[in-house]
Amino acid sequence: MTQAVVVDDSHFMRTVISDILESDGIEVVEQAADGEAGVAAVETHDPDVVTMDVEMPRMNGIEAVEEIMATNPTPVLMLSAHTDEGAEATFEALEKGAVDFLAKPGGEVSTEISAHREALVEKVRSATRADPSSVGDVETDDEAIEADHEYVANPTLVVGASTGGPRVVEKVLSDLPREADLRVLVVQHMPDGFTERFAARLDRRSEYDVAEAEDGMRIGGGEAVVAKGDYHMEVAGYGNGRLRLRLQQDEQRHGVRPAIDTTMETAAEKVDGPLTGVVLTGMGSDGAAGIEAIKAVDGATLAQNEETCSVFGIPARAIETGCVDRVLPAEEMGKAILDTIRENG
Template sequence: MTRAVVVDDSHFMRTVISDILESDGIEVVAQADDGETGVAAVADHEPDVVTMDVEMPRMNGIEAVEEIMATNPTPVLMLSAHTDEGAEATFEALEKGAVDFLAKPGGEVSTEISAHRDALVEKVRSAARADPETFGEVDTTDDAIETDHAYIENPTLVVGASTGGPRVVERVLSDLPRNADFRVLVVQHMPDGFTARFADRLDRRSEYDVSEAEDGMRIGGGEAVVAKGGYHLEVAGYGNGRLRLRLQQEAQRHGVRPAIDVTMETAAEKVTGPLTAVVLTGMGKDGAAGVEAISSVGGATLAQNEETCSVFGIPARAIETGCVDRVLSVEEMGKAILSTIRKSE
């Protein structure tokens, strides 16, 4: 049985979250009303997973995550207010080692959380499967990749990730030199309200111009977009080295929207230039069909290895298709992506 510690300064929220989890067979072994007490509860009970509020007295959720990762590495699911401030704090917690997050639908204290019980239970179970050995902060300062090579013109890169993905996506993009001139499409399973902030962070930490995708926009070399939460991102057209994008809200695939498969399949259909697909850490099978589609048109396909994945679901399902060219660690991924477009000496 999955064992959880629930940390939230609201007695109401602790009770509602605990009741939801226990009604679905997840044992809540302790509750805590601030980060300091939560850290102690993790040490005492050694749970499989922790749900962690962000804003709390004495020790907030970010500080608590950092302390847990340093003393008793345990998967932490952040419960975040659906605000700009909540989004920024959530990304800070992910940097410190939290594996995933769920946006509280109504803010800090919400009676609506019970209406999202399925999402909460799914996120908790997914987080509980995460490997604590992968939780160390991702180093984005590695300058070992050589950047003075010549590359094939007009390459497109599609990156898909879910649980544990934000830090890994950041590392991958930060490893890509601007002169590689990719058009980059990032599909990270993430709700609306967070994808714009994620794009801002990627923009600051990579050499690429990164923004949240908009319907009808066109992107060229050196530009990247993050799929907007709540929308599938399609490649609607390709010409003169530029991608034309479309956002749509058709049915979810694999229970998510945006779905990696939608972006990869439409890229395989529309892009005639060099095309590379990368699938990273996450739960589920989204991306497997997309990898097959890109492989079928001669594109390169790469997957993150199990040792560096928080959750080895998405890459594993893609590998099972037999269409993945190479399986690599996070540290190797940037160099491998560049090798797919390097001109022969």
């Protein structure tokens, strides 16, 4: 039986979360009221998964995640307030090693959490499949990345990721030099309210100008967008080296919106210049059809390898299509992307 530790400073939230998990056959071996007690509970019980609040006394969730990863690496699911402060704290926790997060509906002490029971259970079960040992700093071979500066004109890159993705996406974009002049489309499975903050983090940490996607937006070389949470992002047009985007709320695909497949398929249809598709760590099969579409128009296709994935789902399904050109560790993805757009490649 799957075993969990529930960490939250609200007795109400601990009780509700525990009841939801146990009603689905997940045994809650201990409830902890702060990060310090949560770290001790993980050491004592060695659970399969931890649900972790962010704001707590004595030791907050970010500090607790860092300590757990240092002493007893365990998949951690963050439960975050749906606020700007909650979003920023969540990304810090993901940097420290948390594998995924769920936004609490209604705030820190959420009376609405029961209505989201399916999402909570799905996230917890997904987290148990994550490999916490794959979480850590991704090293980069800077010399290899800077070895050649001759790139093709007007290249487009589509990157898709889910569980464990934010840290890897951030590293991949930080490894792309501005002179490569890519138009970058990022689809990270993430709810509305978090994608804007994620885009801001990518903007600070890369040479590209990164923003959350807007309907009708046009992007050119050196610019990147993050698909807006709860909206599919389509490439609606392409001309003079610029992409035109459309956001829509058609039904979910693979149970998610935005879907990687939607962006990749429309990019394959509309972009007539160099096109590269990349699938990174995550649960499910979203991205497999998109990779097939990009390969069908002679685009380049890359997938993250199992050893560096938190969850080897999305890349595995893409690889199974037979349409992936190269399978690489996360730390080599930046160089591999640049290899696909070199004049001599």
